[in-house]
Amino acid sequence: MPIPNPIAFSIFNIDIRWYGILIALGIILATLVVYKRAPKHEIDSERTLDFILICVPLGVIGARLYYVLFNWNYYDGDLFKIINLRAGGLAIHGGLIFGLISAAILCKIWNYNPLNVLDLAMPAIALAQAIGRWGNYFNSEAHGGPTNLPWGILVDGQTVHPTFLYESIWCLIMFGVLLVIDNNKKFMGQVFLSYGMLYSLERFFVEYLRTDSLMLFGIIKQAMLLSAIVFIVCMIAYIILDRRSRHTGKIFYGGYSKYTGKFKQ
Numbered sequence: 001m002p003i004p005n006p007i008a009f010s011i012f013n014i015d016i017r018w019y020g021i022l023i024a025l026g027i028i029l030a031t032l033v034v035y036k037r038a039p040k041h042e043i044d045s046e047r048t049l050d051f052i053l054i055c056v057p058l059g060v061i062g063a064r065l066y067y068v069l070f071n072w073n074y075y076d077g078d079l080f081k082i083i084n085l086r087a088g089g090l091a092i093h094g095g096l097i098f099g100l101i102s103a104a105i106l107c108k109i110w111n112y113n114p115l116n117v118l119d120l121a122m123p124a125i126a127l128a129q130a131i132g133r134w135g136n137y138f139n140s141e142a143h144g145g146p147t148n149l150p151w152g153i154l155v156d157g158q159t160v161h162p163t164f165l166y167e168s169i170w171c172l173i174m175f176g177v178l179l180v181i182d183n184n185k186k187f188m189g190q191v192f193l194s195y196g197m198l199y200s201l202e203r204f205f206v207e208y209l210r211t212d213s214l215m216l217f218g219i220i221k222q223a224m225l226l227s228a229i230v231f232i233v234c235m236i237a238y239i240i241l242d243r244r245s246r247h248t249g250k251i252f253y254g255g256y257s258k259y260t261g262k263f264k265q
Contacts, residue, residue, distance in 0.1 A: 064094070
């Protein structure tokens with residue numbers, strides 16, 4: 001791949017970067033997916049816009065704070081560096097943590113089942129990730145170590161693994177898989193937990209290739225550790241909920257809503 005230009009175009013001497021354009025595009029397409037599929041989850045489509053208008057900004061803030069926290073030696077004392085998102089520096093795990101917590105709080109306020117809302121959101125999040133990851137390509141960041149593979153990218157005069165591409169392809173596939181699961185799900189939370197397992201599996205191995213990983217205590221790649229923990233927790237929860245759904249289905253066949261978590265009257 002050729003060396004990318006991070007600047008898409010300029011307006012009034014203000015550079016518009018591909019990083020921001022691609023993240024915005026991912027959010028827009030994810031919003032359309034959620035809005036279109038909301039009725040299948042017995043959720044009003046207009047209400048999903050309220051979720052998005054609150055959760056997305058908080059997710060971006062969380063992604064930035066998470067990244068800054070694990071790079072504090074670089075950002076310490078420089079407020080401009082901390083708030084300068086144009087140069088990159090968003091950690092997806094921080095965004096997911098803040099976004100999911102925000103969604104759970106809103107579900108409590110607006111009386112929605114959190115697992116149902118998360119099942120609706122996760123395919124769209126995977127799609128947004130697939131698109132947004134290309135922002136890393138244009139910023140020449142989030143790459144792996146040296147490689148001789150023909151699809152390697154040139155960074156600082158060296159051909160390296162395009163780990164952004166690996167994750168983008170995986171998330172795009174995951175988007176399709178999660179939609180299939182959502183259309184045939186057996187219990188609430190199945191899509192959410194499937195996302196947790198599938199993304200954690202990919203991130204664990206791709207993070208191993210990356211050279212710019214956020215570190216924990218200076219010795220552990222935090223994304224690998226967190227991915228391993230999330231995978232195990234989601235797998236255990238998946239098994240428990242799957243068994244409960246089978247038991248419920250046998251006793252109350254046809255009377256249980258997989259979207260609201262309540263028995264139909």
